[in-house]
Amino acid sequence: MTILAIPVESATMYIHRMARMVRKQLYLSREQNERLRRAARRLRRTEADLLREALDRHLGDRRGTASIGRDPLWAIVGVAASPRGNLSGRIDEHLYGARRR
16 A cells, blocks of 8 residues: 555555654755755655764764773774875875886
8 A cells, every 4th residue: 555655564664764754944054055055966765864863973872982082992092104205196106106207
């Protein structure tokens, strides 16, 4: 059976999921709105889903874990630092030599 060209199972799931949500209203700048719209289209996700994910990252996820900046894995950043400085940023120069002008 189909309601408004949406299978009943999909409509039921959507309504069931939305029942647990709280509606909020916020104002975005035109630039933020455009960036959000493009990201949602590119990722094939809803704008609301991207906003919820951004809030989870900023505030910590639902399990109460720390935000990304406090993740213990960040402690390993830099352990393999190159004595030559920013190797990853100048990889072509290191592999192929300095560019001749």
